[in-house]
Amino acid sequence: MRRVVVLALGSFCCGSLWGQAGPYVRQEVDQAGSDRGKRVYTQFCINCHGALAKGTEQGPDLIRSPLVLRDRLGDQIGPALKKLANHKTDLTQAQVADLTHFLKDQIETTAKNRNPEHPPNVLTGNREAGRAYFNGAGKCNTCHSPSGDLAGVGRKYMPVDLQQRFLFPRRSKPIQVTVTPSGGQPVTGALERIDDFNVAVRDASGEYRTFTRTSALRVDINDPLAAHNQMLDVYTDQDMHNVVRYLESLK
Numbered sequence: 001m002r003r004v005v006v007l008a009l010g011s012f013c014c015g016s017l018w019g020q021a022g023p024y025v026r027q028e029v030d031q032a033g034s035d036r037g038k039r040v041y042t043q044f045c046i047n048c049h050g051a052l053a054k055g056t057e058q059g060p061d062l063i064r065s066p067l068v069l070r071d072r073l074g075d076q077i078g079p080a081l082k083k084l085a086n087h088k089t090d091l092t093q094a095q096v097a098d099l100t101h102f103l104k105d106q107i108e109t110t111a112k113n114r115n116p117e118h119p120p121n122v123l124t125g126n127r128e129a130g131r132a133y134f135n136g137a138g139k140c141n142t143c144h145s146p147s148g149d150l151a152g153v154g155r156k157y158m159p160v161d162l163q164q165r166f167l168f169p170r171r172s173k174p175i176q177v178t179v180t181p182s183g184g185q186p187v188t189g190a191l192e193r194i195d196d197f198n199v200a201v202r203d204a205s206g207e208y209r210t211f212t213r214t215s216a217l218r219v220d221i222n223d224p225l226a227a228h229n230q231m232l233d234v235y236t237d238q239d240m241h242n243v244v245r246y247l248e249s250l251k
C-alpha cells in the first residue's frame with residue numbers, strides 16, 4: 001500500500017536514460033534519483049541486502065558486486081533482476097535506474113568512509129530541535145519514551161548504528177493480525193502469511209489457523225513498524241540529523 005505515490009513519481013523520470021552511458025563512462029550519481037531509489041530499495045531489497053546494501057544472511061553484498069559496479073543506469077541490474085530467482089521482475093526502467101543511482105551513491109559513500117577510525121559524523125544535528133520533533137511532528141512519543149524503552153539508547157549504539165536503528169528498525173515481534181469472519185469471533189495473533197487467497201494466523205495458544213479470503217472476511221493488520229517505513233518518505237535530512245543527535249543524548 002505505502003509508497004505508491006513515490007513509486008508513481010519515480011516513473012516520470014529517467015526511463016529514456018537506460019543504457020545511454022557507455023560502459024567506460026562512470027555513472028554520475030543523480031541525487032534525486034538516488035533518493036527515489038532508496039525508497040524502492042527500502043521497499044523491495046533491504047530485507048535481504050541490508051540497510052547499507054552490504055548484504056545479510058539472506059542476500060549478498062551489492063556494494064562489492066562486480067555486476068553492480070559495472071552497471072550503467074540499469075543495463076546490468078535490470079536484466080539481472082529478471083533472471084535472478086525470487087526477485088521482483090516488474091520494476092519499471094525508471095525505478096531500476098533510480099535503484100542504480102542509490103547503489104552507486106552507497107558505493108561512493110562507502111568508499112569515502114573506508115577509514116574505520118573516522119566513521120562518518122552523523123551528529124551534526126541540533127538536539128533540542130530533535131527533541132521537539134520527537135514530541136511533535138515526528139509523533140515518536142506516541143510509541144516511544146526517552147525514559148522508557150529508549151532510555152540509554154545513546155549508550156547502547158554507536159551513532160552510525162543508532163541512525164540505522166532509527167531509520168530501519170529491526171522487527172523483534174511478528175506482525176499482528178485480527179481476522180474476523182462474518183458473524184464469527186475475531187481471531188488475533190501473529191501473521192504467518194497472507195496472499196490474495198488465504199491468510200494464516202498463529203493465535204495466542206500457538207494454534208495455526210488458515211482462513212480463505214472473501215469479501216466477508218475482515219482482516220486488520222497491525223504492523224508496528226509501518227509508521228517507521230512511512231516516515232522515511234517524510235523526514236527531511238535535517239529532521240534525521242536532529243533526531244539522531246537527540247537520541248544520542250539519551251545516555
Ligand code: HEC
Pocket residue numbers: 041044045046047048049058059060062065066067068077080084085086087088099
Ligand atoms: C528474498 C531476498 C532478496 C530480495 C528481497 C532481493 N534480493 Fe537480490 N539477491 C538475493 C540473493 C540470495 C542473491 C544471490 C542469488 C544468486 O546469486 O543466484 C541476490 C542477488 C542479487 C544481485 C546479483 C549480485 C551479483 O553480484 O551477482 C543483484 C544485483 C540483486 N540481488 C539486486 C537486488 C535488488 C535491486 C533487489 C530489490 C529490487 C533485490 N536484489 C531483492 C536475495 C534477495
Ligand code: HEC
Pocket residue numbers: 134138139140141142143144153162165166169170171172173224225227228231243247
Ligand atoms: C507507531 C509506533 C512507532 C512510532 C510512531 C515510532 N516508532 Fe520507533 N519503533 C517502533 C517499533 C515497533 C520499533 C521496533 C522495536 C521492537 O520491535 O523492538 C521501533 C524502533 C525504534 C528504534 C530502535 C530501537 C532499538 O533499540 O533498536 C528507534 C531508535 C526508534 N524506533 C526511534 C523512533 C523515532 C525517533 C521516531 C519518531 C521519528 C519513532 N521511532 C516513531 C514503533 C514506532
